[in-house]
Amino acid sequence: MQIHFIAIGGSAMHNLALALEHKGYTITGSDDVIFEPSKSRLQEKGLLPEAFGWFPDKIHQGLDAVILGMHAKPDNPELLKAQELGLTIYSYPEFLYEQSKHKTRVVIGGSHGKTTITSMILHVLNYHDIKVDYMVGAQLEGFDRMVHLTEENDFIVLEGDEYLSSPIDRRPKFHLYKPNIALLSGIAWDHINVFPTFENYVEQFQIFVDGIVKGGSITYNEEDEEVKKVVEASENPIRKLPYRTPEYSLENGETLLETPDGPMPIEVFGKHNLSNLAGAKWICQNMGVDEEDFYEAIATFKGASKRLEKIAEGTTSVAYKDFAHSPSKVAATTRAVKEQYPDRKLIACLELHTYSSFNPEFLKEYKGALDAADEAIVFYLPESVAIKKLEPVSPEQIKEAFERSDLQIFTEASSFHNRIYASDFDNSTLLLMSSGNYGGLSLREVMQKIEA
Known part of the structure; x- marks a missing residue:
């Protein structure tokens, strides 16, 4: 397949471009500015545009699809040309869904903690050599990219961002993933430029929960009152699995997590991270990892990049x-x-x-x-x-x-x-x-x- 990226330099967009190049697709792209580390990573794979700017000539009938990034504007000349030619145009989340519609989709949502929880899940799966597709919002130790897509893997783990999908698609990204297995960590008003009232913001999470595939599941933080309210009010016929912060203690600056085998030292700390860990554990168990194997792997998790x-x-x-x-x-x-x-x-x-x-x-x-x-x-x-x-x-x-x-x-x-x-x-x-x-x-x- 031949794919063109409009605004290829974004954190998420360039990682998707790298993932598709790794998958064997032919990738082109444009942007008006590209910062590090995107610039070097694209250059290494021969995907860095020769010149910055927008070039309608790059848009032609030979393209199988165009992926539109949030950095672009609705009047972007490449976008207008793609619309004029009637090409298939995807937002970033739309394309991820297209790549995963035959897989079991695991989506981690919430105003806070979603990157850490997604990272914890991927760390545990990687530790036990369980192969999955994924998209996460931070660079993880032991992973080459933040996006990985294959034909053969059964699961895809997606960090579910509530921000907008593209300049021409005002739906929150996580509305487009249609999860089979979902998690909701917390709701605290954010992105007021898009969601001007708290009620409007909460509504996006209601839509997310209602969009879970029938017969699927939602693992949710029952200590967050808004989350609890949203999940318990949903009439979607799904399994509702609450979690809460596990018992832990501090000794000489070390956090000890209470487990069935006694206190276990872990690398991460803070009540919010212990809550994240509890959510990640239930998702991993839903994906076939038993409790003992989860604890063995999570003991070595040092955190996601830029998160504490x-x-x-x-x-x-x-x-x-x-x-x-x-x-x-x-x-x-x-x-x-x-x-x-x-x-x-x-x-x-x-x-x-x-x-x-x-x-x-x-x-x-x-x-x-x-x-x-x-x-x-x-x-x-x-x-x-x-x-x-x-x-x-x-x-x-x-x-x-x-x-x-x-x-x-x-x-x-x-x-x-x-x-x-x-x-x-x-x-x-x-x-x-x-x-x-x-x-x-x-x-x-x-x-x-x-x-x-």
Whole structure:
């Protein structure tokens, strides 16, 4: 098959392109800008476009399909040409469904935890050499790509994102997968640029649960009130399998998970990650992995990339970075790190840079999110607010939203960087939270200071 990607450089899109190239398809693509690591990975396989930009000449009748990425605009010249020629155009999730409609589809959904749970499941399956197709939103140790597609594997494990499918398909991605086996980890309002009210956001999860194949199953976090409400209200004839956070303890900075064979040390920590682990266990059991084999494999799971990732450790200090940026994730991550290192000072830094985080109404959702930190720092760039064409947000508004009088707020990258570089990290834990890059903060410099 010959497939063309419009906006091939995205994190998800380039991984799908690599997966299809590995499968033997002929791949072409375009984009107006491609950053690392996408650029090098595409180049290595000969898939990097010769020039940046959009070239309608690349669109022709010889293409079997065109895959449209979210980065493209509805008036993209290549898209218009594909529509004019009547070519088959797929969004990313539509194409994944097309590739997996004869497989058993396992879809992991939720406002938070879905990447970690999907990663845990894939780690366990890989540990026991169980071959499956997959799509996950983070690079995993022992995996070449974030997407893998075959003709022969019976299962596909999909991370179910609730964001939009493409510029011309406004349905959430996870509505298109039609799972046989599903999981729902939590519901906490996000993506307000698309779902302006909490009710509208929750409705997307109702549609997800109602879209599970009849006779399938939903494994759900019964400790999340919204999840419980959505699942239990669904009239879809499916099996409903609740899970909750398992018993665990902390000893000398090590998390011990209670198992039928006694306490077992694990690499991940925090109540939210133990909850994720419980969900992953039930999904693996639904896929034929017995409990004992699950525990053996999960003991070696170190976490998904950018999810509570330890970046440096010294004699009396440690530093983590985490993808957390939404209120619920920030609160869970901050609490988890403080619980893991209760006797150390926790310096928690949050970068605000998403559309939602600059909305005055949504900002209130951050109330108490950094309360577990001994020192709480928020960094944002007013230019980022302006680029998104939003009303300016003042430091006073942010301080009021977090309801923390000693909150330190930085609006210049250099001032924030100097604050971090000048910190005394003795007997401290540094937690950096963002889906951005902290205004170009040198993690190498931070690591050297921690490890000194």
